[in-house]
Amino acid sequence: MAVYTTKQIMEIIPHRSPFLLIDTIEELEEGVRAVGKKCVSFNEPYFAGHFPGNPVMPGVLLIEAMAQTGAVAMLGLPAWKGKTAYFAGIDKARFKRKVEPGDVVLFEVKIIKQKGPMGVAEAEATVNGELAAKAEISFVVGD
Numbered sequence: 787m788a789v790y791t792t793k794q795i796m797e798i799i800p801h802r803s804p805f806l807l808i809d810t811i812e813e814l815e816e817g818v819r820a821v822g823k824k825c826v827s828f829n830e831p832y833f834a835g836h837f838p839g840n841p842v843m844p845g846v847l848l849i850e851a852m853a854q855t856g857a858v859a860m861l862g863l864p865a866w867k868g869k870t871a872y873f874a875g876i877d878k879a880r881f882k883r884k885v886e887p888g889d890v891v892l893f894e895v896k897i898i899k900q901k902g903p904m905g906v907a908e909a910e911a912t913v914n915g916e917l918a919a920k921a922e923i924s925f926v927v928g929d
Contacts, residue, residue, distance in 0.1 A: 798857075807851035811858050880921070893911050904925070
């Protein structure tokens with residue numbers, strides 16, 4: 787059973803359709819780690835152009851979904867309630883397999899450094915246990 791539903795995620799982060807890229811949070815240790823889930827549907831708006839006849843979830847959206855998962859982990863803390871997490875950097879991004887309609891993607895994000903409103907997270911996206919993408923994401927929490 788999910789820790790957070792889509793509705794509850796929207797109470798924590800400001801993203802909305804079509805840019806809310808996680809459906810549920812499956813595991814959560816606030817300020818430490820989170821696992822988000824996305825059930826990829828053929829009806830996703832980006833598939834109309836990426837790529838016609840060969841739908842593939844854009845890599846940048848995989849990175850964004852990992853960041854949104856990490857934002858839930860951080861913004862669930864009382865000190866950051868009502869704030870927004872912004873990208874400060876993306877490092878070591880690698881893409882290992884295509885994500886296509888019908889895939890269920892798990893985004894595991896671990897906060898590895900944090901000082902004040904700034905931090906770094908390690909993130910992975912997997913499909914059926916197979917690595918699809920990974921990155922190191924730097925963030926800053928602000929208004």
